[in-house]
Amino acid sequence: MTYVGQGLVNTLLITLIAAVLGLVLGFIVAVVKIAAEHNKWMKIPAAICNVYTTIFRGTPVALQLFIMVFAIFAIPGFKPYAAILTFGINSGAYVSESIRAGILSVDKGQMEAGRALGFSWLQTMVKIILPQAVKNIIPAIGNELIALLKETSIIGWVGSTPGSLTFDLNAAADVIFKNMANYLASGIIVGCCYLVIVYIMVFIFKYIERRLRASDRR
């Protein structure tokens, strides 16, 4: 059981770090892409961002993990971090599209009204557009985080032993199996862990959504 506990903590840790990375990256990429529509200085950064999202959404995450861990960051001891980095960067590509869609769903008149009052593009974005976009973005981000959580279960492929950061829930299932010699039982135990985490995440996001909508109707 200590294996499950260890795996649980690591899975949560990996997901959390990757999620934060993904959110920050996704946010920046989304804003750069949208800024490029009116600002010629953003054209080249936006092109880079497009290459990034195309590659990371267009190839399997397992392949990305493989390349990052064994080719790009083949540094001893860096494996777990390279893996988390991969999940974060991969997630960022998806998150950026959700955020972009959320921003674009805000009525064009809002930007015009903000600009007409004298706000700069960035000020309008931050004070007027993003607060409205959040409502549309949150559900998509929730889905993305759940997908990310489950995606991290392949981290064991890069090699994991109890005690290392890559020893996540899924890896724990392997060890438990070896002890109990029962695939089904170990699978059910770990599966339940995933289920519970996902359920908690869904609950939290539902709550946030409700809060956001409440401020809408007042």
Next chain:
Amino acid sequence: MIDVNNIYKKFGNLQVLKGVTCKIEKGEKVVIIGPSGSGKSTLLRCMNLLETPTYGEVWMEGRLLTPIDPYLHFDVIRKSKTYNAMMLAAKNADPAAAEEALDASVIAEIKAKDLLKKREGKEFAGAIKTLYKENFQDINQARMKMGMVFQHFNLFPHLTVLQNMTIAPIKLKKVPPEEAKEKAMELLKRVGLEDKATVYPATLSGGQKQRIAIVRALAMEPDVMLFDEPTSALDPEMVGEVLSVMVDLAKEGMTMIVVTHEMGFAREVATKVLFMDDGIIKEENEPKEFFAHPKDERLKEFLSKVL
């Protein structure tokens, strides 16, 4: 106050403005009318640079809002490679001709045929840069002095009425929040909506939204107000309440530029009426004469339809 100098605006292949020049003096109330698609909104939006004109310049109180249009500055044209090459050719062709005559004809030709290229040499680029540096005004600063009211209100739905009105003064003009609030309440009282201060825009009627949109712009204490069909999206019974706010504003001496189909408002309030058609100003006059004796054929046709 606002000087619109020969502006052109193209959207893709669609030439919407085809050389519009107009001057708006302090205190004037200019009403712009014209058929749908004639470029009225585009003209208004070029004034505060929500659209950037393809050619031409917009000036506000002696400061330039748009990029420099070299075609409007002959001494800049004279620094271009194209001009110098053409002058040289013209002189060789006719050595006896007077310098001024050649200069005038070359400049006329360059303007007529749009001959200036992207790169016209260092001197040309330098002249444009200097002229721009001397005259330009940061657009965000300029917009703080130009209120704009949109057809579809564009209130910020995530903010209360009061927050809608105070966000810009507080953030941009650094007015202390308490003071901004007081000022906003005063404005709300003026339009009879002080009881709506704490509600969100979604709960308001169209007429109320537009009145809030007007006072939101006024909260920045602008020197001029731009209105783009402020009553077109309203149910008929709400048009009056918005127009009366605008009439009051006019009486207080606000400089106003109004795109509207409300001919009554134009007659009553305007100091000048412009008729736009097909991207140019076809006729321009004080309202009495404008409506009583229209000269342009298209205007006669237009008035016969709307009056």
